[in-house]
Amino acid sequence: MFHPLRVSAVEQLTDDAVAITFAIPAELRETFRHTPGQHVALRRVVGGVEIRRTYSICTPAAGAADDPVVRVGVRLVEGGEFSTYALKELGAGDTVEVMEPMGRFAFEPRPGRFAAIVGGSGITPVLSIAATLLAREPEARFCLIRSDRTAASTMFLDEVADLKDRWPDRFQLVTALSREEQQSGLPSGRLDRKRLTGLLPALLPVEDVDGWFLCGPFGLVQGAEGALRELGVARSRIHQEIFHVDGGTSATGTPTTATPADAASAAAAAPAHSTLTATLDGRSGNWPVREGDSLLETVLRSRSDAPYACKGGVCGTCRAFLVSGEVRMDRNYALEPDETEAGYVLACQSHPLTPEVELDFDR
Incomplete structure (x- = not known):
């Protein structure tokens, strides 16, 4: 609402x-x-x-x-x-x-050691996470590794400096600039997977970190996750949020181009006619799915209150539980593996693969 x-x-x-x-x-x-x-x-x-x-x-x-x-x-x-x-x-x-506030990148503060790798405006939610954690948990430690183009383009400089001043023993800050040399700190250049794999063990005990928060452009988040997995970090300790996805990038990060064969394959998999039943705010309805429409678009034709924000598979606002039927998601940058395994889909990216599909937005 x-x-x-x-x-x-x-x-x-x-x-x-x-x-x-x-x-x-x-x-x-x-x-x-x-x-x-x-x-x-x-x-x-x-x-x-x-x-x-x-x-x-x-x-x-x-x-x-x-x-x-x-x-x-x-x-x-x-x-x-x-x-x-x-x-x-x-x-x-x-x-x-x-x-009203929402999102699954949310973090309930608890004692422990935590770290974040962010790029550009990806600092925004992590600033809230770090500030809340350090204020509420005297035994908690937080390491922030941030990447920006230049010093002048770096958001929330004063706020991050304040964290360092208030908790110098519990807050570690590491900055990297991709287009500008620094007088101190890391050499300029992007924080890609190879660089992070070598850098992270030198900065902190990777195996002792209780939670990693990755936020920013898709390339940075994908590279950071790959580095952490290579260093033996369990998937359950890695939390990520994508802020920007370049066009033509698939959910696996591989550039993709739609071909006639792809389109024919997708059309062959889709039923000629499909009906969607959806529950939202305790009320259910069912509607025919128009050719090419996502399930979210189908709901929005009759229910303008259906939840969504980006329509790009990034924010997760339109998450719904797949009660029955099968769907194809074009891409997914918002749901964690355990969510998709539990039966959740992004309505904005989902298309029916069976004549009947049922979603529940209230679960």
Whole structure:
């Protein structure tokens, strides 16, 4: 559900990024009390067309007696309708429709040693995770390995520096710049799989880390996961969130190009006619699936309240349980392996492979 929230501040972080803080009215304080790592979807209608974008919350989670603070980081994307609006037009006093916090990158603080590898705006949810953990768990330690293009393009510099100043013995910061040399720290260059495989054991005891958080562009996250797996880290200790996926990249990271044979194969696998039954907010309905439509698009024709944000298989907002039938997912960057094994799918990427398919958005 979306709620109209007043913008209390818009702060310039870099030339191409801002932080937006929303005022939370008393009656919505519990609704917007977030868990570290969660995100919110923002909605805007332009010329009758609805635009939704997902942004992670960067502020620490509020304690039970404190008011929640919802602040998100927005980086300008070339041709991005919402990010352009946020950087060039949005100001304090304006109103934006905001969906309540959600997401499975969320982390409940606990004692232990934790680490994150982030790129660019991927620092946003990890900033919330690290700040909350260090404040709540005196025995916890956190190592942040971040990659940015240049020092000038680095988001939340002051906030990260504050963590280092407040907890110098428990917070370790390692920075890498891909397009600029540093006076100290790592040599310039990308943090790819090969480099991380050699670097990580020199920075911290990899085997003693209780949880790894990977966030940023697809290439960085894929490379970091590969390095960790090569170093013997169990898949259950690796948590990831993709912030950007280049076009033409498959869920396995392999560039793909649709061929006539691919299209014919997909068409042959799909039934000539299929019906979707879906349960949402306790109400069920069934509708015919139009040729080429995803299951999310099928639901949205009759239920505008169906949950979604990106429609790109990245945010996970449209996750649903597959009650019966079979589906094909075009791509999946949001669901963990244990979720897909348990029967969950992304409705925005799912197409029917059987005449009858049933989804449950409430599970």
